[in-house]
Amino acid sequence: MQTVFLVLLLIAAVVAANAVYARFNLVPVAFLQIGAGLLLSLIPLYQNFELEPEIFLFVIISVLMFNDGQNTSIRKLSRNFGTTLSLAVVLAMVTILIVGGTTHLLIPQFSLALALALGAIITPTDAVAVSSITTKVAVPGRVMDTLENESLFNDASGIVAFNLAIASLITGQFSVWHGIGNFFYVFVGGILVGLFLGYVIVAGRIMLINMRVDTPSVIVPYTLLTPFVVYFLAEGIGVSGILAVVATGLIHGIQSERLRLTTSRLQIVMTTTWSIVASILNGIVFVLLGVSLPSVISHLQQRDTGSVAVLIGLGILLYVLMTFVRFLWLRFDLARIRAWNNHEKTRNAFVVALSGVHGTITLAMAFSLPLTLNGAAFPYRNDIIFVAAVVILTSLLVPTIWLPLTLPKQVEKVTEAELATAKSEMVADAITRLQNSHSDNPTTSQVTMILEGQRALDGRPKRSQLTELFDQTYTIEQQTIDQMVAQGKVSDELAERYMQVASNTRLHNQRTFWQRFGLFFKFMVIGKWSRNQRARARRKELHQYKPRAGQTREQLTARKMEMWTQLRTVEQQPYAAVRQFLTSHTTPDNQQAIGIVRRAYDERHRRLSGNRDSQKDQNEMLIEAFQLEYNFIQSQIGTKKYSAELGNQLYEQISTDQLVYLQSVNAD
Template identity: 85%
Template sequence: MQTVFLVLLLIAAVVAANAVYAKFNQVPVAFLQIGAGLLLSLIPLYRHFELEPEIFLFVIISVLMFNDGQNTSLHKLSRNIGTTMSLAVVLALITILVVGTATHLLIPQFSLALALALGAIITPTDAVAVSSITTKVAIPDRVMETLENESLFNDASGIVAFNLAIAAVVTGQFSVWHGIGNFLYVFVGGILVGLVLGYVIVAGRIMLINMRVDTPSVIVPYTLLTPFVVYFLAEAIDVSGILAVVATGLIHGIQSDRLRLTTSRLQIVMSTTWSIVASILNGIVFVLLGVSLPSVITHLRQRDTGSVAVLVGLGILLYVLMTLVRFLWLRFDLARIRAWDDHEKTRNAFVVALSGVHGTITLAMAFSLPLTLNGASFPYRNDLIFVAAVVILTSLLVPTIWLPLTLPKQVVKVTEAELANAKSEMVASAIKMMQARHGNNPTTSQVIMILEGQRVLDGRPSHTQLTELFDQTYAVERQTVDQMVAGGELTPELAERYMRVASRTRIQNQQTFWQRIGLFFRFVVVGKWSMSKKARARRKLFRQYKPRRGQTREQMMHRNRQLWGEMRSVEQKPYAAVIQFLNDHGTTDNQQAIGIVRRAYDERHRRLSGERDFQEAQNELLIEAFQLEYNFIQSQTSRKQYDPELANQLYEQISTDQLVYLQSINAD
């Protein structure tokens, strides 16, 4: 139970860091996640927290690599397969040898096998980490494509080399030729196993689709289990489970068109699920780094007061060495990225070298180092984890500072302000047309509320603004009811009874959250109501519907139906007057407040009138409203008011909203 609680705290820390990043994106999210981990390390439960090393490979890396594989474009990969293999396999292996040799020479206490294991840990790059630190600069498309393809396979290269190095550390023996042969067997075998299993799993999923067994409750777990099954089977025959899940992911990407032959709802659920899972797993690794760093540093200081400084220097030196090797490899065309001239070639080589950011896979491999060796603690495990952490932090900091100085700023084709303004115009046009065609009946009002949700609005309306609007709508109701009494349509008693209902609508919606909590406290704990004017009105209203002494159940129900019938007969004109008032007084500044007030009155109207079965009519009006939005965008585009990029984003917004809203209505 304690382990479950600790894992849930890790997830909560990831969520908190992501929430902070959503508001303050000047700092890469990886740093925020590490900071969240440092805060967790203050909790006593985390002082001796360790996950089994196998969990990282099986639960975290396999899932992330499968997701990367299924999101990789095979066309782009095949077009640059030579460059990808040069960087991801040849350069990765050379870098491991260079880093391992340098580490062994600088720190002889590290055996060559252990030093090579360190090289395998810090060699893989992370395209996701690159994206997180380059959101504000314009990295050339060819360069970014190269980095993404490289990270897909050099992760696998690093993991295979890491496993071989750890095996050499454990056994104390290593043969170059045996190592090369084993590497090829594990590498190629993993790919072949993944391809075969990928085709089998995809065929099974297509069979389920053809059998109409393609509900999210079946397909989503089926796909989520795929990397675990593939990894387990591949490791069972001693080939690379990581490469197997990458190959299986690629097969899923190749077959994506056939796999899309299912419901749109399932496609959205699948895409969203994988996005969330990948984000959480990436974040957990960085949070764990923050959790583990204080403990690692403490152990290093206990052993030798100079260890931390030496290892920091080693980590920075190894980062510089790897960056230099990457730059020279590309500058001398050992891996080619198409360029117009030498200047562009040098720039591309420089950007790729600096963008060799190390992240999730590096951390996961560091944490997957064995806890023990031959019954004793694994030697220098904390040292390797700390060096890996230094390399990761350095590789994140350097490009964050340097790339914005050398690359142009990211040019946003459509700014958030432009998109928000266009959405507001689109929604306003559709609302105006819907009101002109169908008036202000409840179904139309409900559709208008849905359309209002498409607007991009910041913050929430102030309590003062809402209070003022509810006061105004209450005054409109009072004026309308008074006119009905003057015209002989209502008796004064029935008018007063209705205004008590109207007063309840105003009071309920004007109270803040804390006022409701206070009211609950006074009623439940103190045992009495506050005798304010509004409270007395509420109590009087509630007593109206309280069963009288001696009444039977049938008599009480008949009386309540009579009261509701009276309210229903009165409510039509005041409701119409309120909706007309809200339509006439809507501005850009009070859109959200108008929507909230309208929703409160619509809900009361449906409750009083008993209109609950209006789904079909609402569905039809929604389709009409979305079509009006499509027409508006086409009109604005043809008149050159909207450029194609803005129009495409608006089309995408409408398509997504149409799918989500209509399916939610049908689900109800």
């Protein structure tokens, strides 16, 4: 139970760091996650917290590598295969040897096998970490493709070399030819096993789709379990489980078109699920770094007060050395990135060298070092973890500072203002055409409101603005009901019952907990004691629907039906007054908030009226409206008014809106 609690806290720390980054993205999210881990380290439960090393490879790395594989563009990978192979395998091996030899030379206490293990740990790059620090600069497309492809395979190269170094450290024996042969067996064998299992698993998933067993509850767990199964089977026969899951992920990417022959709902659920899982797992590793750093530093200081300074210097030196080797490798065309001239070649080499950011895989391998070796504590385990942390932090800081000075600022192809304007024009055109062709159909007004909400819900209205609107509409309902009571159209009892419904509408749509609590307290506590005894008794009776003395169940049911029929009649006039108010007070500044309020009242009106006969007409008209929006975008792209990028974003939003609206309506 304690382990579950600790893991949940790690996830909570990741969520908190991601939430902060969503509002303040000046600092890379990895630093925020490390900071969250440092805060967790203050909790006594985490002072001696350690996960089993195998968990990192099996649970974290295998899942991340599979996800990277299935999201890799096979076309780009095949086009740059030579460059990818040179960087991810040859350069990775050269870097491991240089880093290992340098470390062993500078710190003889590190055996050659241990130094090579350190080299294998800090060599892999992380495309996700690169993306987090390059969001505001324009990285050349060919350079970014190279970095993504490299990170996919140099992770595997590093892990294979790491396993060989650890095996040599444990056995105390190492043969060059045996090591090379074993490397190729593990490397190539992992790829072949992954390709075979990938085809088998994809065939199974396609069979489920053809059998129409493609619900999210089946396909999503099926896909999530894939990397675990592949890793377990590959490791069981002695080949690289990581390369196997990468190869299986690539097969999923190749077969992506066939795998998409399923419902839109499943596609959205699948994409969202993998995005969340990858984000959480990446974040957990950085949070764990923050959690572990204080303990690692404490152990190092207990052994030697100068150890921390020496290891910091070693980490910075190794980072500079790896960066310099990467630059030379590309500048002298040992790995080619197409460039127009020498200046562009030098710039690309410099950007790729600086973008050799180290992240999740480096940390995960450092944490996967054995806790013991031959029955004793693993030597220099804390040292290696600390050096890896220094390399990671340095590799994040340096490009964060230098890349903006080297590359131009990122220019958005489609701005938020352009997207909002285009969406407004699209919705307006669909509404106009719908009203012209269905002017006599009462369902048209309901569909129009939904489409208006589609436009208005784009953006984030101010909380205070939304609250004020709900307060104003509630006041309008109160005034309308008071007038109806004064005119003798509504009894006091029915008016009170209706205002309770109106209050619930405002209560459920308030944006903050304290606003909800305040309204609840005002209506249920203060209001309860301010009314007379007779009104309280009537309200309680209406709330609980208890039979009166001598009243049968049938009579109680008839009384409830009569009350709801009366409420439906009463609701017409306040609802019309609210709609008129919202229409007359709509401005460009408040249309998002107006749309939310209008949707809330329309939904309440539809449910309260009990009119579900028009549901089929509404569905059909919604489908027609969405098709009109598609046609509008096509015409705008055809006349060059909208760019292809803008059109694609609008298409994506329409698809999502169509799925959400139709599913929410059908759910009723």
